[in-house]
Each structure stands twice: as structure tokens, then as C-alpha cells.
Amino acid sequence: MRKKSVLVIGVIFSMLFLTISPAHATEIKPSNIYVVKVGDSLPDIANKYSISIDELKVTNGLQSDVLIAGQKLWVPILYEVGAGDTLGDISFAFHASVETIKTVNGLSSEQLYTGQVLKITPKKMTMQGQHILMTKEEFKDWLFNTQVNREIRLIQQHHTWLPSYKHFNGSNHFQMLMGMENHHKQTMGWTNIAQNITTFPDGKVAVSRPLNIIPEGTIGPTANSVGIAIEHIGNFDLGNDVMTKEQQETIVYINALLCIKFGLTPSIDSITYHHWWHMKTKERVLDATASYNVKSCPGTGFFGGNSTTSAKTNFYPLISDKMEEILESK
Structure with missing residues (x-):
């Protein structure tokens, strides 16, 4: 079995070679990830990778120009095809799509030959302003590449109540997010959309308010200061x-991912319902x-009810099981 080389795109006419083994793209971990270091800036990294x-x-779902040391960024590479490689294998290993690889490299088919050098451009995320729309699997990749520089100990569960299912037409995710953002800023007087994360009836998930910024809203400062707010x-x-x-x-999956990311065990102290917080005292x-x-949020029918008993019986076990499944698949 032969070794292959990955050429990381650098400044014009300057390329850095990285050696990767074993032979097949499916057997290697993606090497087109740049880990942010202290002092790095977006212009520097963009220039380095042309x-x-x-x-x-857009490739990394960045909501601002601020970078945090340890953050991981997908970057373009040049990849030398090895024996047995397929476009499907390569696209999976390097966070790309088969069609984009074909387009960028002018390929008329999926046939490859050993020694062929391909430019691999990572997939772009679906963004509109600060809002990032993802599948739950894309959210997993995004979350574990992200660095959060504040303490997270509480994941809040809310339902929107309004808008409801009748307002969702299958393609108006951004319209709904912008509507909530405008309402929260103009009517409620908050600085931004209140929630960090939103889930939709089709299983898509959006990140709007950056995770490094505490949520706003009626649940109060105690829950917000160490919290991430999810609106369903x-x-x-x-x-x-x-x-x-x-x-x-999606709700179970992203709560499991957040628990893994922040080292939480599902319980009333780590995953909370809005219903459990007093509207006036915020306690x-x-x-x-x-x-x-109190509000009924996240709903009297949310995974069997909005009581602590319902959460312990119907919601937390699903999250715990999903956490085990995710960790076993790593």
C-alpha cells in the first residue's frame, strides 16, 4: 500500500506538503482542519489558504470575525489520489461534496486515477446574516469545531407557541428567524434574537445568537448566565x-450533543424547562x-408533558441513550 501526500494550499506558489497514511481516504481523519492559535486573524488564515x-x-459558519484559540476551521487542500480512492470516500473524509469536487476540478465523471491531484474545497454552510441553518449532522460538526469561552451549565427548552406549525411552509426558515429577531429587538427591546438555537418541524436546526453570548428572555438572569436557550x-x-x-x-440529538460538548448529565439541573421558572421572581x-x-413552555405535550416527572421519565432517558450512541460511533 502506498503513501499519499496532502498539499495544503498556501500563499500563491507556496505549498506545504503533509504526508498521510494509510492509503484510502476513508481510513484517515480529515487533515483539512486548521486549529486556531493565539494571535491568528481571519485575514491571515484566508491569505494563507488563498x-x-x-x-x-461561510465554510465554517462564523458569525463574526472573532476567533478563539483552539477553534477548528475547515480549509481547502490539494489531495493526491491513491489506489482505491473514490470521490465518495474523499468527499466524506474532507467535508466536501462530490459535485463540488467535480466542478472545481473540471471532472466529467467520477472516475479517478492514482496520482491525480484534486483541489478539495470544503462545503459551504447555509447562512443568512448571523443565522446558520443546518441539518442535525451538520450541527454536530459545527458544534465540535466551535470554541465557547463562557461557562455552560444549563440547556433551556422553549417552544415558540407563536409562530407555530401553520406558519412553517417547509422553506421559510430564515424568514421565521428574521421575524423572531425583529420582534425580539423592536417589541421586546432585547439586543438580538433571544435564543441561541432554533429547531424546525422538518428537523433542521439553526444557530442565531452566538453561543458565546448569553440568551435573553423572560426566564431570567440565573438561567441565562450559564445557559443556552433553544426555541422549538x-x-x-x-x-x-x-x-x-x-x-x-433533532431535539434529542442536539441536546445530547450539547451535553457531550459541555460535560453535562441530563437532569433537572442541566436541562431545564421554561415552565419551571417563576415569571415575576425569575427563580x-x-x-x-x-x-x-409560570408559562406552559415548552408545552403541556412536550415529550409527554412539561413537569419534572415527565422530563425524567420521557425526555432525559432519550438524551442519555443518544449520548451513548454518539460516543460509541466516534
Whole structure:
């Protein structure tokens, strides 16, 4: 079996060779990842890999020009094809798409030959302004490449109530996000959209408010200061929207990913419902309060109910099981 080389694109006419073994792309970990160092800047990294700052930001779902040491960025490479390599293998290993590889390299088919050098451009993310729209699998990659420089100990669960399922047409994700952002800023007087993360009926997930910025909203400073807020599109009070299987799976999956990322064990102290927080005092009251002092959020039908018993019985076990599944697949 022969060794192959990866040429990392550098400044014009300057290339750095990295040796990779074993032979097949499927057997190697992606090497087109740049780990941010202290003092790095987007212009420096973009210049090093001969791409634009905007392309670097869209490729990595960057919401600002601020970088944090340890953050991982997908960057373009040149890859030398080895015996047995396929475009599918290469695209999977290097976070690219088969069609993009073919287009960039002028390939009319998927046939490759040993020694062929391909320019591999990582996939671009779907972004509009600060909003990043992803599949749950794309969210996994994005999350574990991201560095968060504040303490996270609490994952908040909310439902939007309004907008609900009837407002979602399958393609208006960004329109809904912008509507919520405008409402939160103009009507509520908050500095930005309140939630960090939003899930949709089709299973897509969006990151809007950067994870390094604490959420805003009525749940109060105690929960927000160490929290990440997730809004689930829909009215999940009994008798209203029935959550889709796709959204259910995404909610469980992203909560599991967040628990892994921040070292949390699913419990009432790490995954909280808005319903457990007093509207006036902003203190956590769990189930012990009059109904008019709390919201029903994330809904009386959210994974079997919005009580602590429902969470312990119906929600946390699903997240724990998914965490084990994710960790075993690594």
C-alpha cells in the first residue's frame, strides 16, 4: 500500500506538503482542519489558504470575525489520489461534496486515477446574516469545531407557541428567524434574537445568537448566565401542534450533543424547562407554583408533558441513550 501526500494550499506558489497514511481516504481523519492559535486573524488564515474572508466564514459558519484559540476551521487542500480512492470516500473524509469536487476540478465523471491531484474545497454552510441553518449532522460538526469561552451549565427548552406549525411552509426558515429577531429587538427591546438555537418541524436546526453570548428572555438572569436557550418552532400545548418525528429526533440529538460538548448529565439541573421558572421572581420553582405564575413552555405535550416527572421519565432517558450512541460511533 502506498503513501499519499496532502498539499495544503498556501500563499500563491507556496505549498506545504503533509504526508498521510494509510492509503484510502476513508481510513484517515480529515487533515483539512486548521486549529486556531493565539494571535491568528481571519485575514491571515484566508491569505494563507488563498481564499476570501467571506468564503472562510461561510465554510465554517462564523458569525463574526472573532476567533478563539483552539477553534477548528475547515480549509481547502490539494489531495493526491491513491489506489482505491473514490470521490465518495474523499468527499466524506474532507467535508466536501462530490459535485463540488467535480466542478472545481473540471471532472466529467467520477472516475479517478492514482496520482491525480484534486483541489478539495470544503462545503459551504447555509447562512443568512448571523443565522446558520443546518441539518442535525451538520450541527454536530459545527458544534465540535466551535470554541465557547463562557461557562455552560444549563440547556433551556422553549417552544415558540407563536409562530407555530401553520406558519412553517417547509422553506421559510430564515424568514421565521428574521421575524423572531425583529420582534425580539423592536417589541421586546432585547439586543438580538433571544435564543441561541432554533429547531424546525422538518428537523433542521439553526444557530442565531452566538453561543458565546448569553440568551435573553423572560426566564431570567440565573438561567441565562450559564445557559443556552433553544426555541422549538411549534405550539406544543396539548390540543395544538403534534411534534413531527423529524423535530423530535433533532431535539434529542442536539441536546445530547450539547451535553457531550459541555460535560453535562441530563437532569433537572442541566436541562431545564421554561415552565419551571417563576415569571415575576425569575427563580426556579420546578412544579411548585400556581399556574398563573409560570408559562406552559415548552408545552403541556412536550415529550409527554412539561413537569419534572415527565422530563425524567420521557425526555432525559432519550438524551442519555443518544449520548451513548454518539460516543460509541466516534
